[in-house]
Amino acid sequence: xxxxxAAIGSAVGLGNIWRFxxxxxxxxxxxxxxxxxxxxxxxxxxxxxxxxxxxxxxxTSAIGAFRKLGRPGWWxxxxxxxxxxxxxxSYYSVIGGWVIRYIGGxxxxxxxxxxxxxxxxxxxxxPSVGTHAIFMLITIGIVALGIEDGxxxxxxxxxxxxxxxxxxxxxxxxxxxGASEGYAFFLNPNLDTIIANAGTVLPxxxxxxxxxxxxxxxxxxxxxxxLGKNDSLPVDGVTIGISNTxxxxxxxxxxxxxxxxxxxxxxSGGPGAVxxxxxxxxxxxPGGGLVGQAVxxxxxxxxxxxxxxxxxxxxxxxxxxxxDNYGFSRLPTAAGIGAAIFLLGIPSAWETAWxxxxxxxxxxxxxPITVLFVVLFVGWVLGQDAIDELxxxxxxxxLAPIWLWGIRTFILAVVVIVVAINLxxxxxxxxxxxxxxxxxxx
Ligand code: TRP
Numbered sequence: 001x002x003x004x005x006a007a008i009g010s011a012v013g014l015g016n017i018w019r020f021x022x023x024x025x026x027x028x029x030x031x032x033x034x035x036x037x038x039x040x041x042x043x044x045x046x047x048x049x050x051x052x053x054x055x056x057x058x059x060t061s062a063i064g065a066f067r068k069l070g071r072p073g074w075w076x077x078x079x080x081x082x083x084x085x086x087x088x089x090s091y092y093s094v095i096g097g098w099v100i101r102y103i104g105g106x107x108x109x110x111x112x113x114x115x116x117x118x119x120x121x122x123x124x125x126x127p128s129v130g131t132h133a134i135f136m137l138i139t140i141g142i143v144a145l146g147i148e149d150g151x152x153x154x155x156x157x158x159x160x161x162x163x164x165x166x167x168x169x170x171x172x173x174x175x176x177x178g179a180s181e182g183y184a185f186f187l188n189p190n191l192d193t194i195i196a197n198a199g200t201v202l203p204x205x206x207x208x209x210x211x212x213x214x215x216x217x218x219x220x221x222x223x224x225x226x227l228g229k230n231d232s233l234p235v236d237g238v239t240i241g242i243s244n245t246x247x248x249x250x251x252x253x254x255x256x257x258x259x260x261x262x263x264x265x266x267x268s269g270g271p272g273a274v275x276x277x278x279x280x281x282x283x284x285x286p287g288g289g290l291v292g293q294a295v296x297x298x299x300x301x302x303x304x305x306x307x308x309x310x311x312x313x314x315x316x317x318x319x320x321x322x323x324d325n326y327g328f329s330r331l332p333t334a335a336g337i338g339a340a341i342f343l344l345g346i347p348s349a350w351e352t353a354w355x356x357x358x359x360x361x362x363x364x365x366x367x368p369i370t371v372l373f374v375v376l377f378v379g380w381v382l383g384q385d386a387i388d389e390l391x392x393x394x395x396x397x398x399l400a401p402i403w404l405w406g407i408r409t410f411i412l413a414v415v416v417i418v419v420a421i422n423l424x425x426x427x428x429x430x431x432x433x434x435x436x437x438x439x440x441x442x
Contacts (some may be wrong), residue, residue: 003231004153006313007214007223007240009155012162013310015212016248017303019359021255022273025266027204030189030196030429033252037203037245043411044209045241046403047371050378051215052233053389055224057382061320062218065225071380077373080317081218084366086337090345090359093139096307097131097349098123098275099300106282106296109289115279119272120191121423128349133342139311140338143319144331158305159243165299166250173281182257185266199421201387206418207363212244215372219313222320232394254278262438264281271359315341365426366418375415379408 024032058065063078101122105111113120122128142151173179194201210216227233251274258277259269269276278299282292318337322328348355378386386407387400394400 003223003227004236004239005152005155007220007236008159008221008243009151009306009309010214010223010313011212011240011244011310012155012159012247013306014092014099014303015208015310016244017162017166017251017306018095018271018274020208020212020248021252021277022269022271023204023208025259025269025273026251027183027201027267028193029256029266030187031194031197031201032205033186033249035190035194035201036208039206039209040213040241040245042406043206043414044213044215046376046406046411047210047215048213048220048241049237049390049403050374050386051231052224052227052237053219053378053382053386054430055221056227056229056231056233056375056392057385058221058391061225061324062221063321064325065221066377069385070377072380074377076374077370077377078218078221078321080366080373081216081221081370081436082321083371084362085217085219085314085317086341087344087366088211089139089311090341090364091348091362092307092311092314092357093135093341094128094132094345094349094355095271096135096139096304096311097128097133099304100134101127101131102275102279102300103297103304105168105279106293106300109293111279112283112289112292112296115276115283118279119275121253123272123275124349126350129346132345132349134176135311136338137309137340139308139315139430140334142308142312143315143338144334146330154305155309158302158309159300161298162247162306163250165302166247166254169278169281169299170250170253170257172285173254173261176257176261176281176284178263179257182260183253185260186252203364203368203421203425206415209361209369210311210367210371210382211232212248214310214313216367216374217314218317218370222317223313223347228393230393232396233390233392234394234396234399250337265414271355294417339357364422368415368422372412372415372419373396375407375412377409379404379412 054069060068062081063075066074066078102111105118136399150163214220255274255277258281259273262277262280264277279296282296283289287294315334315338319330319334322333322337323330348358369398387404390400390403
């Protein structure tokens with residue numbers, strides 16, 4: 001039980017509620033949704049299982065796991081994952097800080113009164129650096145104290161609360177004029193659009209799938225090292241993959257109809273989409289301002305728990321590595337690493353274009369590259385051992401070879417294509433490729 005809660009806590013977070021809706025909106029709506037769902041089912045969940053296999057078999061955190069199971073040279077895969085976690089947390093914490101700010105803004109009503117200018121004011125400069133610091137301090141505190149029980153309890157409350165809040169808001173959004181265009185945009189895929197935009201939709205959807213499942217960050221490897229031989233990896237992987245996806249899609253069913261009802265052009269919301277759409281809707285809730293403010297406090301409170309349970313796992317990987325391998329003590333390590341991550345996040349807090357840039361590098365470059373190495377490692381280094389490990393405790397005997405075959409061929413090929421498209425964007429199209437210099441700062 002402990003493992004699955006921790007893993008769901010890691011997977012369900014800002015990726016579902018903040019990132020998924022605005023990525024969907026920016027990448028053509030239903031076309032993105034279809035590719036995303038395929039990416040989760042055909043690639044994401046099998047890769048999640050691959051990380052479980054590595055973690056449980058090695059029984060140690062990520063860098064050590066690759067060293068122990070493979071040829072020693074593979075340790076770098078774990079290291080790239082740890083770097084990706086470090087990198088991601090730097091801007092994840094900035095958004096977590098905005099969530100904290102929105103709890104305050106719901107209490108005072110400021111966030112609901114003028115959502116757009118409120119977001120503009122709190123998402124950049126010193127206010128944003130300040131809330132980034134607060135979010136990071138809370139994360140450091142929890143990791144330093146090592147209060148895993150608290151995380152499990154928080155996840156137990158958070159997941160049902162997120163679902164209830166999202167279903168409620170989705171029902172409200174459905175009543176608004178203009179919502180139906182949102183559904184058409186989100187739920188009615190057009191094959192031609194997908195094919196015409198494959199070059200952008202594919203990397204975006206795969207990046208989102210990996211990010212949201214927390215694969216490629218060495219996190220799931222580390223968590224799976226605590227698993228026993230009797231746990232069923234496939235059952236756990238499918239449970240995590242499906243519940244995580246449902247929460248993302250639910251967030252889409254809230255935010256996209258809201259954006260359309262509020263007349264926001266698809267794709268123009270950017271990282272602020274959720275932070276403007278939700279308060280605008282809250283202000284219109286029946287019953288007047290106080291109801292909206294109360295719902296806002298609960299909604300952003302729940303999102304904060306979701307963000308923290310993910311952030312904790314990101315910091316935990318980095319700290320666990322240093323504590324396990326160098327015998328550092330926990331509190332100063334968490335504080336030191338947390339401080340370094342805070343510094344790295346300052347540009348993202350200062351200016352949204354930097355946040356976009358950090359997110360671009362992390363999700364479209366670091367992440368698919370680690371995933372590629374994980375796939376190569378499990379498919380071609382572990383090989384038969386991976387089948388044994390996946391089968392232990394699961395009773396899925398005959399499916400395991402199919403999974404390994406997929407990892408070795410189809411999944412490997414798709415991930416290579418995704419990495420190739422991303423590298424092409426990076427190297428061959430410096431004008432439009434968005435990684436080398438943040439677009440608006442160019
Ligand atoms: N999956 C988390 C979310 O959807 C975010 C995340 C990305 C994450 N990578 C991670 C969490 C690594 C923990 C570890 O919000």
